[in-house]
Amino acid sequence: MRIRDRTFEEDWEKIFLSVRGSNRARSTHHISGAITFALIIIQSAISLNYIPFAIWLLLGVISVSLDFFSNESIGTASYLRFGFLLIFGTIVSMFLVNFDSIFFQGTFGRIEIILWQIIIGLFIVIRLFTTFFYMEYFKSDFDIIRPRSNYSRNQLEQYKQNLIKTDFEFKKIASTSFWRKLSNMLGGFLWPFIILTLLTLLGVGYAFLIYFMIPSNAIAELNVRPALIIMAILYSVLLIRASAVLPKTMMKKTSIPENQDESIKRVKISE
């Protein structure tokens, strides 16, 4: 047994284990990215203009290839890359084709344009959501060390058996299912989502009411859009301030005892 301990000490291998459900999250992430570009390419094809079609086709191929064939982990970097390609394509389309509606040449009406943009926006949202979901629960796809041969595995099992009926009795906790993780993530922002959506819909409804009530002219455009931009800037500032202030609410303030507070001492002396 002592001689063969050497086998146990040397006989370890490093293996990569993926967390349960990580492949599903990864596939959803990549497919939503592919669908986003596919929809934009279809739009540009319907616009009957080969320039935006070619640009978006090229960008789509780059994005999908990088997603499916590179070993890059899903995270901030991959999302920034995706966002960069979208913004780049948008800017190029704006300058080369149509500054007003980016890549439509009057093939669609305004409502259709908005609907297309909303659908594409939703797929970008799915990709963003799966990025956070993956970073939260599946980033810990991990390397573990485990014994290689049967002898070493038996030695490890024997060690665990020896821990039975002690405080260290080894019990494996079942790994959480993919759906449980998803429901926990969604549940985390269910109520805020409902409240904020209601508020947003009220705001949007009010904005559209003004937009359709007032005749379609430059004055209507000037009232609504600048107001929304200012509101967006203010909300950004609010979020940034909240992120700085909220952690401080958890710090417990300790009162300074009298003999340590110099200002109190000085007052007493003057009295």
Added chain:
Amino acid sequence: MNSKANIELTKNGKTFLLLSSISVILGLAIDNFLFIIPGCFFWLIISSAFIYFLSNRNVEFNVSIKLSKEYVRNRGLIAIAAEITNTAEKPRFVRITLSYSYHFTCIDTPETLNIRIQPKESKKIHWLLLAARRGSGSVGPIEISLSPFQSIFINRRILGDIKSIKVLPQRPRTYIPWKTKKDLLLKMIHEFAHRIKGRGDEFHSLREYQLGDHFKHIHWFATARQDKLISKEFEDQKNLHFLIFLDLGSNMFGPKFDYALSSVVELSSLIQGTQHDLAIIAYEEEVQRYIVPQVGKDELKLMLNLYDLEPTGIQSNLIRAINFVKNQQLHHSIAIIFSDLEGDITQKLRGLQLLRSMASRIIFVNFSTMGFNLLSSPEWLQNQSIHKEYNQILGNVLPSLVKDEYKQREILVREILFTVGGDFVDVKGYDDNIILSLYRLMKKYSPTQRIIREAIRV
């Protein structure tokens, strides 16, 4: 129990906040919902994270961490048990992470687990760690992440104390039977211990009978020859006094140093339960640690004194260490130096000559062998090189250059040891063992070998 809260917007969170704000403003400016919707969605997520934090500010957990042992041998296993109690009124789905120092690796279970705890429920979680590095390791505290948006807004409780664990030197890989160790000890006593008259069992010499000598000690044949009473005189029990010099210099590092430390500890197993003693001096530029002579030293106690020794990266000075021995007036019969042939070899040679003037037996244990020479390991370097010619140089030329240099230095050291009456011992690699190396050395002191050497001299 220590409790701390960690709440902050992460770097990812700040990046996404900035980008989403730009995205919304840009989308509004160019009238494109493609940018407005994702930006608004991210705002929604960050707002949800803040609302979740505000509604769960007073959530608390109780955590206790237990260890299966306070010390573990390198490459050994240790179990950690953590009991987590949810003191809130609502069930919680949390992520639990165990922190531990670089001395350990998690096996069989990931260090991060997602669990659901009901209100007032206690859950026990176990981890199994493998001790990968020797030294003062630590385990704990436990991090409990509350909300599901940790990648953008950290909302964590850090609970439990940091528990320290001593990771002791690795167990030797080759098992030496006790009979071999005893045999080696007897040979060393015979060769190296000074003969002193006393009350032992070993015959020393004959002398005239003195009043009080026991009649069974009378040597009758000598008495008959000399016509007067002659008694046998016996030796006092011979005790060996080991003095070990452990080099902490710049070239003793990594597995080489760890193996040297394990060898020192294994040497102590020779004297366990006997009257022999062992002292250790760990030195680099100055003497770093001195373990006073311990009789029949227990292996475990010695390991607890030495486990946290680390090589310092400074060139070692053997002469200073030997001067320390002189100042402390340490009486010893065998000086064993655990070192290598690298660095300033002339300084080591001067040290050996100085040691000889203290009339001790010297054994130089060399760890500079290809088995330990990490940096010129052909396999490791060949994997890193991409050019074929360089590959060939690394494969064929460099190891032989290194070997040649070692050989030359070994010759110098052996010459000095020969003049001072010392011995040279190689530890060839992980498969070799200090006890076996000393056993091979002691064979040259056997009577058969002596006869052969004398015949050759003649």
